[in-house]
Amino acid sequence: MKKICILGSGYSGLFCAANLLVDYENREKYEISIFDQKPYHQLLQQIHLVSANIKKPREISFSIYDLMKDDVKFYNELVLGVNFDKQNIFTANNKEYSFDYVIIALGSSNAFFGIKGAKEYSQSFRSLDDAIQLQKKLQNLKDCNIIICGGGATGISLAGALSETSKENLNIIIVEAQSDILPGWNPKLVDEIKKFLRRKKINLITNNPIKEVYPSSVLLGDGTTLKNSLSIWTAGVKGRDIQTIPLIKKTRSNRIIVNKLSLIEGYNNAFAVGDISAFPLPNGQTSPQLAQFAVRQAMNIAKNILRKEKGEKMVEFHYEQHGSILSLGKSCIGMINGIIISGSLCQYVEDFLIDNYIKTIKNRGRGISSLAYEQDKLSQISSSLNFMITTAAKILSSN
Numbered sequence: 001m002k003k004i005c006i007l008g009s010g011y012s013g014l015f016c017a018a019n020l021l022v023d024y025e026n027r028e029k030y031e032i033s034i035f036d037q038k039p040y041h042q043l044l045q046q047i048h049l050v051s052a053n054i055k056k057p058r059e060i061s062f063s064i065y066d067l068m069k070d071d072v073k074f075y076n077e078l079v080l081g082v083n084f085d086k087q088n089i090f091t092a093n094n095k096e097y098s099f100d101y102v103i104i105a106l107g108s109s110n111a112f113f114g115i116k117g118a119k120e121y122s123q124s125f126r127s128l129d130d131a132i133q134l135q136k137k138l139q140n141l142k143d144c145n146i147i148i149c150g151g152g153a154t155g156i157s158l159a160g161a162l163s164e165t166s167k168e169n170l171n172i173i174i175v176e177a178q179s180d181i182l183p184g185w186n187p188k189l190v191d192e193i194k195k196f197l198r199r200k201k202i203n204l205i206t207n208n209p210i211k212e213v214y215p216s217s218v219l220l221g222d223g224t225t226l227k228n229s230l231s232i233w234t235a236g237v238k239g240r241d242i243q244t245i246p247l248i249k250k251t252r253s254n255r256i257i258v259n260k261l262s263l264i265e266g267y268n269n270a271f272a273v274g275d276i277s278a279f280p281l282p283n284g285q286t287s288p289q290l291a292q293f294a295v296r297q298a299m300n301i302a303k304n305i306l307r308k309e310k311g312e313k314m315v316e317f318h319y320e321q322h323g324s325i326l327s328l329g330k331s332c333i334g335m336i337n338g339i340i341i342s343g344s345l346c347q348y349v350e351d352f353l354i355d356n357y358i359k360t361i362k363n364r365g366r367g368i369s370s371l372a373y374e375q376d377k378l379s380q381i382s383s384s385l386n387f388m389i390t391t392a393a394k395i396l397s398s399n
């Protein structure tokens with residue numbers, strides 16, 4: 001029996017486990033173990049809805065035991081590190097677990113870029129717990145600036161959601177160091193999103209980096225001080241820390257460098273996946289830290305392990321992004337194959353993507369839901385049909 005240890009039960013870790021179970025009839029050949037410090041899986045792309053009181057925590061979190069049942073061994077433990085040479089992992093409970101394959105899927109954490117006070121005085125926004133904490137803080141706030149540090153997707157989603165809450169005395173300000181928000185996103189989509197921000201009276205400060213964060217104010221690069229403020233940090237991420245023996249190659253932002261098979265250099269049984277991995281893209285850049293990338297990369301790793309065990313060759317991962325969707329609270333704006341979508345259609349797509357993702361995990365990588373993650377044309381067409389049928393059924397049942 002081959003022991004496969006997956007470190008982290010976020011988007012990539014769980015998706016990898018589900019897709020290893022695709023060959024369900026042969027599951028006794030593998031012992032799949034998942035390690036996570038939390039006993040639940042959180043839909044990070046929806047945590048802003050919890051802060052804004054639009055969704056309850058239980059609507060966006062799932063018990064790992066319920067999702068994976070007895071098909072995997074789940075260890076609710078903090079992982080400290082991996083010894084690649086001894087082929088084991090070690091945890092904060094002073095335990096060691098041996099592996100034949102290891103998949104590092106520990107995600108990312110806040111990067112503060114050495115900005116004074118950022119870590120101490122700003123509210124973190126990278127987990128469901130952070131979102132609940134923020135929601136509690138907001139309940140007691142009056143006549144205050146809410147400074148969202150960073151104009152990336154996380155910051156903009158949060159600003160949109162908070163603008164939907166009934167408090168009119170909260171002034172939402174997004175501060176971005178670069179010349180525009182959402183760097184790398186399609187300019188037409190960015191323009192639509194900026195129109196939404198203006199409609200919601202959300203202020204945007206660009207080209208002005210945060211210099212220092214204080215308990216209730218923020219100093220900007222041009223010398224402006226934003227007083228009476230609650231600051232929320234969404235300005236940057238880095239790969240999670242993990243000890244490795246021996247040391248392995250990482251980027252400056254602490255991401256583990258992998259090849260096109262997501263393998264760590266020097267090993268043919270050790271993978272890194274999702275936000276913690278730096279996967280090489282054809283344009284010379286590294287992979288985006290997005291759930292939609294993480295799950296496809298995870299599926300490729302699972303298939304490759306199964307291929308290798310059958311004596312077949314592993315296949316390199318190629319990624320194509322078909323669209324982007326930004327949830328802005330009760331609103332939603334996105335772009336699919338170059339076409340801007342908003343309103344109910346965008347919301348239906350967002351809901352479908354989330355339902356489909358959970359179904360694929362529950363179905364162990366099989367069935368029509370899994371076709372959404374395949375790159376070939378036939379799968380894409382089948383998946384679009386699935387979307388239309390599912391959505392039509394949903395609309396009919398709600399009428």
Ligand SMILES: Cc1cc2nc3c(=O)[nH]c(=O)nc-3n(C[C@H](O)[C@H](O)[C@H](O)COP(=O)(O)OP(=O)(O)OC[C@H]3O[C@@H](n4cnc5c(N)ncnc54)[C@H](O)[C@@H]3O)c2cc1C
Pocket residue numbers: 007008009010011012013035036037038044045046047048077078079080105106107108125126127153154240273274275276289290291292293294325326327
């Ligand atoms: C607020 C927010 C909104 C987002 N919105 C979108 C979106 O709309 N679309 C999109 O595509 N992407 C979005 N993303 C990005 C997306 O969530 C990440 O790219 C994705 O979570 C990466 O998956 P992962 O498996 O690498 O890491 P994660 O999903 O973060 O999972 C990592 C897991 O490892 C566990 N862990 C970490 N360290 C340890 C340890 N030492 N021991 C044990 N367990 C550990 C954590 O508890 C966690 O469960 C968003 C991110 C955030 C924070």
